Amino acid sequence: QVQLVESGGGLVQAGGSLRLSCAASGRTFSTYAMGWFRQAPGKEREFVAAISWSGSNTYYADSVKGRFTISRDNAKNTVYLQMNSLKPEDTAVYYCAVKAPRGSYYYAVMYDYWGQGTQVTVSS
Numbered sequence: 001q002v003q004l005v006e007s008g009g010g011l012v013q014a015g016g017s018l019r020l021s022c023a024a025s026g027r028t029f030s031t032y033a034m035g036w037f038r039q040a041p042g043k044e045r046e047f048v049a050a051i052s053w054s055g056s057n058t059y060y061a062d063s064v065k066g067r068f069t070i071s072r073d074n075a076k077n078t079v080y081l082q083m084n085s086l087k088p089e090d091t092a093v094y095y096c097a098v099k100a101p102r103g104s105y106y107y108a109v110m111y112d113y114w115g116q117g118t119q120v121t122v123s124s
Helices: none
Strands: 004-007 010-013 018-024 034-039 046-051 058-060 068-073 078-083 092-099 111-114 118-123
Touching: 004 092, 018 034, 018 092, 018 118, 034 068, 034 078, 046 068, 046 078, 058 068, 078 092
Parallel strands: 010 118
Antiparallel strands: 004 018, 018 078, 034 046, 034 092, 046 058, 068 078, 092 111, 092 118
16 A cells, blocks of 8 residues: 655746655555646546656656656655646646556556645646
8 A cells, every 4th residue: 555645736827837746655665656647627637747666767748748857766755746837727636646567657547546636726
């Protein structure tokens, strides 16, 4: 069992930055890949970014590529999402999740454990 707690969300103006954190419980954090997803009102949950267990491989949705950076600190059991040049369309609840050992990084169904989410609101 893994518990995830996101933090760092808030209200920011367009063009601004936020850094989300996701703290994980459990000793095996360094052995599994992690992902960030987001869900806006009335929309399906969508992939944002993912990172392999070692941090050597990262994956991004086209909509955030070049603006967002995912990273992890296995010593702190934490994964981060640095979000720059934020746009109003980035407004959503952001979730971190633990990826299952196999399968695509891009689909929510491939993730086993989820945090409660943190709200990000970007004003125009």
